[in-house]
Amino acid sequence: MSKANHHPRRETLADYAAGRLDEARAVVVATHLAMCEQCACEVAELEALGGHLLETAEPVPMAIDALETVLARADATANIVLPASLTVDRFANEAPERRLPLSEYLNGSIDDVKWRPVAPGIAQHVIEAEGYRRGVLRLLKIAPGTRMLEHSHRGEELTLILRGAYKDEIGEFSVGDLADLDGEHTHQPEAFGDEPCICLIATSAPLEFKTMLGKIAQPFVRL
Amino acid sequence: MTAPDGNSAPAGQAPTMEDCLARIAESGDRRAFSEIFAYFAPRVKGFLMKGGASPEEAEDLAQDVMVKVLKKAKLFDSSKASAATWIFAIARNARIDAVRRASKPDLDANEPMLTPEEAPRADFLCELKERNARIGIALAKLPAEQLDVMKLHFYEDEPHSSIAERLGLPLGTVKSRLRLAFEKIRKELEEDA
Ligand SMILES: [Zn+2]
Numbered sequence: 001m002s003k004a005n006h007h008p009r010r011e012t013l014a015d016y017a018a019g020r021l022d023e024a025r026a027v028v029v030a031t032h033l034a035m036c037e038q039c040a041c042e043v044a045e046l047e048a049l050g051g052h053l054l055e056t057a058e059p060v061p062m063a064i065d066a067l068e069t070v071l072a073r074a075d076a077t078a079n080i081v082l083p084a085s086l087t088v089d090r091f092a093n094e095a096p097e098r099r100l101p102l103s104e105y106l107n108g109s110i111d112d113v114k115w116r117p118v119a120p121g122i123a124q125h126v127i128e129a130e131g132y133r134r135g136v137l138r139l140l141k142i143a144p145g146t147r148m149l150e151h152s153h154r155g156e157e158l159t160l161i162l163r164g165a166y167k168d169e170i171g172e173f174s175v176g177d178l179a180d181l182d183g184e185h186t187h188q189p190e191a192f193g194d195e196p197c198i199c200l201i202a203t204s205a206p207l208e209f210k211t212m213l214g215k216i217a218q219p220f221v222r223l
Numbered sequence: 224m225t226a227p228d229g230n231s232a233p234a235g236q237a238p239t240m241e242d243c244l245a246r247i248a249e250s251g252d253r254r255a256f257s258e259i260f261a262y263f264a265p266r267v268k269g270f271l272m273k274g275g276a277s278p279e280e281a282e283d284l285a286q287d288v289m290v291k292v293l294k295k296a297k298l299f300d301s302s303k304a305s306a307a308t309w310i311f312a313i314a315r316n317a318r319i320d321a322v323r324r325a326s327k328p329d330l331d332a333n334e335p336m337l338t339p340e341e342a343p344r345a346d347f348l349c350e351l352k353e354r355n356a357r358i359g360i361a362l363a364k365l366p367a368e369q370l371d372v373m374k375l376h377f378y379e380d381e382p383h384s385s386i387a388e389r390l391g392l393p394l395g396t397v398k399s400r401l402r403l404a405f406e407k408i409r410k411e412l413e414e415d416a
Binding site for chain 2: 010011014018019020023041044045047048049050051052053054055056057058059060061062063066067069070071073074077
């Protein structure tokens with residue numbers, strides 16, 4: 001596990017730990033956590049905070065038969081296999097990359113992704129992630145040497161590097177690094193190195209043409 | 224700085240609950256479960272109601288949470304989390320799933336259900352057991368206005384802007400109180416760590 005140099009902001013981790021992120025951003029953060037022990041520990045601490053606050057929540061009496069109901073329900077489902085989401089080591093025998101939370105959304109590896117060209121040197125793959133709070137999730141593949149248009153971010157945007165690298169005004173981003181940008185940043189990323197840069201990008205709002213991809217792809221495709 | 228070891232009040236309750244979870248995991252001990260239930264179910268319900276759930280929704284969800292606690296006790300590892308932390312994570316995920324079901328009634332059982340993991344990964348190195356007690360101490364030291372915002376951050380899933388509106392505070396104030404609270408807790412953890 002290479003050590004990441006760029007991490008989510010603490011606010012983002014705190015939102016994740018409290019279950020407040022939209023699904024798209026949660027996928028990106030969860031994938032980073034699988035690659036970054038430092039942030040995984042910080043989230044564990046935030047969850048511990050949640051645990052203490054649960055204990056301070058004012059108790060509200062349960063229904064009189066609640067305990068019996070719960071025991072009966074547990075018995076009734078005793079032989080039912082837990083849904084995949086409840087088993088932690090589902091991907092234990094898989095290659096590390098397939099064990100990332102993202103794998104569930106890709107139905108496999110990044111190597112099997114069907115890319116759609118959107119601009120010279122740039123291809124994308126949109127992933128559905130609108131399960132519990134609307135967000136937009138996509139993979140972007142940028143050929144080395146390809147430079148994006150300068151752009152700022154409207155709303156919040158998380159970008160996680162899965163392969164290759166890019167550099168911009170903030171610094172160099174390589175595998176495991178996460179750029180957590182808000183509307184105040186302007187940047188012009190350029191992919192570099194020997195292999196295409198593959199990033200996982202989540203935007204909290206439905207696509208607007210001021211986002212990175214919109215601005216790049218707008219002249220070329222209808223999104 | 225107060226002694227971080229297990230003799231402080233916040234940690235006093237936890238070992239009992241952790242022992243109960245261990246007994247449930249080992250033998251499905253129903254008595255241990257009823258102790259867990261008596262302590263946590265009403266708190267989970269209260270937690271969910273504070274987050275805006277109706278009493279009926281909160282009752283149903285709290286029951287779901289307790290079924291999961293019973294069935295997943297084997298995944299609990301007391302060296303990685305306290306019982307309260309683990310049950311908090313289950314309650315949080317149950318709420319996320321409930322929102323998801325409500326927004327997607329035709330949800331396919333095979334669709335990915337991405338919720339944060341409830342059981343920390345095995346390769347996890349941070350020493351949480353000791354830190355957990357310190358987090359409790361740090362929390363107890365927070366000024367009321369920061370603690371209140373912190374509670375709302377964890378109890379509710381409404382955007383911070385709605386919380387600000389309800390409290391009659393500018394969004395920036397809510398955010399800065401939260402940031403200060405998180406910083407204080409971090410500092411407490413970093414001191415003589
Ligand atoms: Zn990190």
